Amino acid sequence: KKHYHPSNSFIYFYGDDDPEKRLSFMDKWLSPFETASIDSLPAIQQTFSEPRLIERSYQINSKEEAKAYTALNWMLYEHGDLLLSMQALVLFHILTGTPASPLRKALIESGLGEDIAGFGFYEEMRQTAFSIGLKGVKPNNVTKVEELIFSTLERLARDGIDPDTIAASLNTIEFALRERNTGSFPRGLAIMLDALNEWLYDLDPIAALAFAEPLEQTKKAVKENPRLFSELIDSLILKNRHRTTVRFLPSSSSNHEREDAEKAMLALARASLDDEALKKIEDTAKTLKELQDKPDSPEALATIPVLSLDDIPTESPILPSKPLESATDKLEGSGIYGYYHELSTSGILYLDLGFDFEKLPSELLPYVSLLGRLLIETGTEKYNFVQLIQRIGMHTGGIRSMAISTTHWTEHKPVPWFFLRAKALPEKVGMLTDILLDILMSARLDDRERIRQIVLEEKAQAEAMLIPASARIVGLRLRSRFNPAYWASEKLMGIERLFFLRKLLHRIEEDWPTVLSEIRELHRELIRRDNLLVNITSDRTILEASAESILRLAQSLPIQSTLAQSFSDKPSFELDSWINEASHACDSSISRTSKHQENISLEAESVHSARPALETIELQTQVNSVGMILPLTGLDPIAGGALVATKYLDTSYLWEQIRVIGGAYGGFSSLDLASSLLMFLSYRDPNLDRTIEVYRKVGAFLESCDLPREEIQKSIIGTIGDVDAYQLPDAKGFNALMNILSGYTQETRQHIRDQILAADIEDFHSLGKLLSEAAEHSMIAVMTSPEQAEKSLLALPAPVVRLSVH
Secondary structure, three states, X not given: OOOOOHHHOOOOOOOOOOHHHHHHHHHHHHOOOOOOOOOOOOOOOOOOOOOEEEEEEEEOOOOOOOOEEEEEEEEEEEOOOHHHHHHHHHHHHHHHOOOOOHHHHHHHHOOOOOEEEEEEEEOOOOEEEEEEEEEEEOHHHHHHHHHHHHHHHHHHHHHOOOHHHHHHHHHHHHHHHHHOOOOOOOHHHHHHHHHHHHHOOOOOHHHHHOOHHHHHHHHHHHHHOOOHHHHHHHHHHHOOOOEEEEEEEEEOOHHHHHHHHHHHHHHHHHHXXXXXXXXXXXXXXXXXXXXXXXXXXXXXXXXXXXXXHHHXXXXXXXOOOEEHHHOOHHHOOOOOOEEEEEOOOOOOEEEEEEEEOOOOOHHHHHHHHHHHHHHHOOOEOOOOHHHHXXXXXXXXXXXXXXXXXXXXXXXXXXXXXXXXXXXXXXXXXXXXXXXXXXXXXXXXXXXHHHHHHHHHHHHHHHHHOOOOOHHHHHHHXXXXXXXXXXXXXXXXXXXXXXXXXXXXXXXXHHXXXXXXXXXXXXXXXXXXXXXXXXXXXXXXXXXXXXXXXHHHHHHOOOOOOHHHHHHOOOOHHHOOOHHHHHHHHHHOOOOOOOOOEEEEOOOOXXXXXXXXXXXXXXXXXXXXXEEEEEEOOOOHHHHHHHHHHHHHHHHOHHHHHHHHHOOOOEEEEEEEOOOOEEEEEEEOEOOOHHHHHHHHOHHHHHHHOOOOHHHHHHHHHHHHHHHOOOOOHHHHHHHHHHHHHOOOOHHHHHHHHHHHHOOOHHXXXXXXXXXXXXXXXXXXXXXXXXXHHHHHHHHOOOOEEEEEOO
């Protein structure tokens, strides 16, 4: 009642709408209220007189290796000094922003841990902060990590920082600020959040957006004082006593201790309540349950502002694309396979180099997920990896990698591509293509120690994301059982990748010659001129200025390998490639007539060759992620309407049953039209059996639901919002390419859009019927604890495959 008042609000508009209408809208909304005096500014935290040590424990089981986490954390400065904020932004990028950053590099190369810990530079609080440390540390080494952080910072403050490192960070940050590439996140909202960074603390929101002046002042200050950032290390960090050292230590009794403490706290609270207070709590809980079960009234729903179908364009957006050879005379007859997308890109060239990995043998497939880092972060014959990353930072807007395996819309086969995605200003395109050619042709793929560090980091990151990304991991595991393209994605991004990385670490130590041979074979089979796809997004002027550099890059790559020549005339199903194994695995099934349970070890790779009724992915966790997948037959006639129905499910049935009543953090559906697979997922879910039962009732819910046209229209508009997701020019160019590669034509997109706009209750009923028919072919996967899995086994469908992650 105090803080949810217009006097405590921040009102923001973005777009080209009429300012007078904005003011009229605000007047109508604000006029019923009186001005209120609300002090919501966060108080200043008092400075520590001495650093503090904080130790906590986390649960491990007897099979896990005991590993600790440690991080040093500093409170820095209060908002208001825009020049200091800019200099701090550059400083912490220098220290930890890239694999070559001196503090990050020192920690990784020390071998004391597996990956970086801490939240980095955080400037969204009134008083900014910096955090750095390591995860995967032997408990008796945590003090060594902390000492290494201080010794490295002291050295940089004393001896200075490599000027090329400073120049690379300055260019990287300037490029990012000027490009303001927010990905799929709407740029208008991103600008609002940037403004709030100062506005929330009663400072100027517009000044927060004006980066040019403090950036130029910083560049000038560095020229005048090359030791600027060394001095900032000293003043912001080394002489700063407001510091905590946080250690997270392994314990086999942590959960029991936490549960005992909670029970004692609850018992104490219970003892303080009389009968009247207990009755009040019971009544409140009953009232809450009634409110949860009661649907919103039509009158209440009508107060929510919504668009109308008249506001929705009926035509599917057309993304400009043409074959690269016909885009400019300079590339005509070049033989380069690729596409050009003419879009306004604010003076930036977006360049994607794609390499098809359809013909790779199964044993090489998992390496594709590492290939980008192996190319970009091992150095080349000319430059060590620090110098290479400095060159990328100084002369480009960045180079990153991506592996994609999707399903072709008409041929229903995998469409697998590895990409290097790069961007640069026109005057730097020659430098960009030189760098790309250098890493493609002479990457130091034989640097055993650097590759071991990369694999160790990737393993630690995969382990750290198991619970935060549980829904994605469960969903990918389910889809991989039914679809060859997703089978590959699971090897590249799922649980199978984690198992691969763990084994690879041991193989690097025990059998490096074989690992090196496999990496070189992967490189030889993928990085070839005849396997290259070039995708360019830019305006016409930039294309013309860049064409010769891109042509030189393409023509410098080698031609077919021996293996590729032997495969060149064979269709993929005749090749001894991963696609054969994937197709066989997705066609396999286990008889479900007996109550059979099977325990699978980490090394049992055959676990992925058969489809159980249920699979448990087991690790230490207090919450679950629960998924169910159903292969749908006969989806095409209602494809667009089915998308609308699943949008309605997400905002009604699943929301209410999984989140509101069930207490999970979230629940949703995911319908892939290309593979005809519908999936239900929950995350941070306290339930397991109950959630599965909710999924089983979705078909009946849809078959029997009766909705007014207004409710269906809301779901139509929401679905169009997903289909027409916000895209910046680089995303438009890349998505146009993927549409071409996957056979997702303009005609198909328009047909599905027409179905969406025409969706009605019969589509809901038809999807419900399809779900009921598919139920016997469904599969369930859950990420849960061993204790919860054991407790629920009798209630779960059989056969069950139990997969232990630790």
